[in-house]
Amino acid sequence: AHVIATVINSLALRTSLNKIGVDAVVLSAIAMPELCESFSQRQATAYMNQGKVVIFAGGTGNPFFTTDSAAALRAAEIGADALFKGTQVDGVYSADPKKDPNAVRFDRISHAEVIKRGLAIMDTAAIALARENNIPIIVYSIHEKGGFGDILRGGGHCTVVTDK
Numbered sequence: 001a002h003v004i005a006t007v008i009n010s011l012a013l014r015t016s017l018n019k020i021g022v023d024a025v026v027l028s029a030i031a032m033p034e035l036c037e038s039f040s041q042r043q044a045t046a047y048m049n050q051g052k053v054v055i056f057a058g059g060t061g062n063p064f065f066t067t068d069s070a071a072a073l074r075a076a077e078i079g080a081d082a083l084f085k086g087t088q089v090d091g092v093y094s095a096d097p098k099k100d101p102n103a104v105r106f107d108r109i110s111h112a113e114v115i116k117r118g119l120a121i122m123d124t125a126a127i128a129l130a131r132e133n134n135i136p137i138i139v140y141s142i143h144e145k146g147g148f149g150d151i152l153r154g155g156g157h158c159t160v161v162t163d164k
Contacts, residue, residue: 003030003059006067010057011035017053024053029061029070041077048078068126076133083135084151085122086142091159092121110163111137121161136162 010026014036017024025047026036037043039056047054059070068085075083089097090105092114097103111131115124121139130137140151140158150156 002067006059007032007035007057010055013055022053023051024055026055026057029056029058032058039074044074044078054078066123066126068122069129072122072126072129072133072135075135076129080135083130083137084148085137085139086148087121087139088141088143090141090144090147090157092119092139092161094119106159108160108162111161112163114161127161130161131163134163136160136164 007026007028007030010028014024014026027039027044027047028036029039031038036057039058039061044054044056056070056074059065059067060073065073071083071085074080092106092109093103094100094106094117095103097105109119111127114121114127121127122137127137138151138158138160140147140156144150144157147156151158
């Protein structure tokens, strides 16, 4: 059900982007020809080269892989410059800031350190895949209005997970 929810959310996002004049397409790891195209690396790259926003849906299409792993896999496949992880808090903390008042937010931390400390920002496979492909992970809050735009402009509150 979780994977199908990503497809439904992706279709809603595409509709919203289209309404504001942004050409977007949904590619799904699970064949749903009536709703969207199936994912292929070649097609994704072709759409991006045409200036379209490509929304990846349906996880990897395989069991045992989270949507975080799917995001890291797709980022690697298209040669993404970064992977953005929207979450409940404004970055990566030393502990859960909702449970530990002494939790400290990192501005930067390495992929290896995230894994070593067991920080639960994404599953280990996703973090390792991003690390192996030199893809920084930008962790930010989905609750800050305009926050994503601020981060894209070089500001905002976030943590950059990178080995560089």
